[in-house]
Amino acid sequence: MRSNKKELSPEQREELLGALKDRFEKNMHRHKGLEWGQAQAKLEANPEKLWSLSEMERTEGEPDVVAYDEETNEFIFCDCSKESPKGRRSVCYDREALESRKKNKPENNAIDMATAMGVELLTEEQYRELQKLENFDMKTSSWIQTPSDIRELGGAIFCDYRYGQVFVYHNGAESYYGARGFRGSLRV
Template sequence: MTTKSLSVEQQEELLNVLKERFEKNMHRHENVRWVKVQEKLEENPKKLWSLYEMERTEGEPDVILYDEDNEEYIFCDCSKESPKGRRSVCYDREALDARKKNKPETSAMDMATEMGIELLTEEEYRELQKLEHFDLKTSSWVKTPADIRELGGAIFCDYRYGRVFMYHNGADSYYAARGFRGSLRV
């Protein structure tokens, strides 16, 4: 999809999917009302397109927080495992360009930028895990601090043994069980 806009039918279908997920998972957003979320989404078609991309890549986006100061709803990928349509990617363009052979199709940072979303930080990832446990079998790249990235590394997280673990790897590495989770402010 290159136009970054949705047809009326796509919008309606996506809003129905998001509403159903929202209502099934009230523990993620106890004091948020769907009608207000939908109003914000309908006012922001580009954000709706980004949510469509999150859904298309199997991220199962849902509202996890309302930022009162900025009057924004924060959506995050809530698929049980790292989104299937965003796995087997290295960390960023620099890492992708540095690979001599067996290059993945793209990078997590490039894909997130194209989708109009942000990779979670380690802190955001840990907060997400307080809502329910994710990445029990997979792992997810998270936004890597500049000092680590400058040394060629990148960080990723997962949930094992009752806690969140943060690890490091070469930014050019990629695995079938590692993708990334994103967030979107609407």
């Protein structure tokens, strides 16, 4: 059973670090020139970030290092599951959208889930960069951060990858589909 504290037991920490290391080593094309030991040291120094990665893992996001920001000295983790994470699908965009539904409400929304996990939804630019590493969301789609002017008009945007291209679409923010979730990003 999970406690309300955002920390992992020593056993959970070791299991997660092992899974992250294995994924890192099996997917070197995602992080050329980076070393796992440096990323692990940053994670061990930031247990709340490790907890966020465990939430990404628990919801089947398969987080992995996708970049390193030299200016901020941060590793950037992102959900690298082939399709939008299964544990985060069938959600509308945000709380306002969820509350606007009169019936058939989804259980949750992408923004609140991401906040609770300690991650951020990808931006359009981040989504496009992720697709340069390999092809994701070929059967599903993922909500992305929506500009305020679009959101104020009731919309939200999402992306997917079809026909060799990234497509950016719009929908009412209150919509939800079994094949749409969200991908998270975490800086450590």
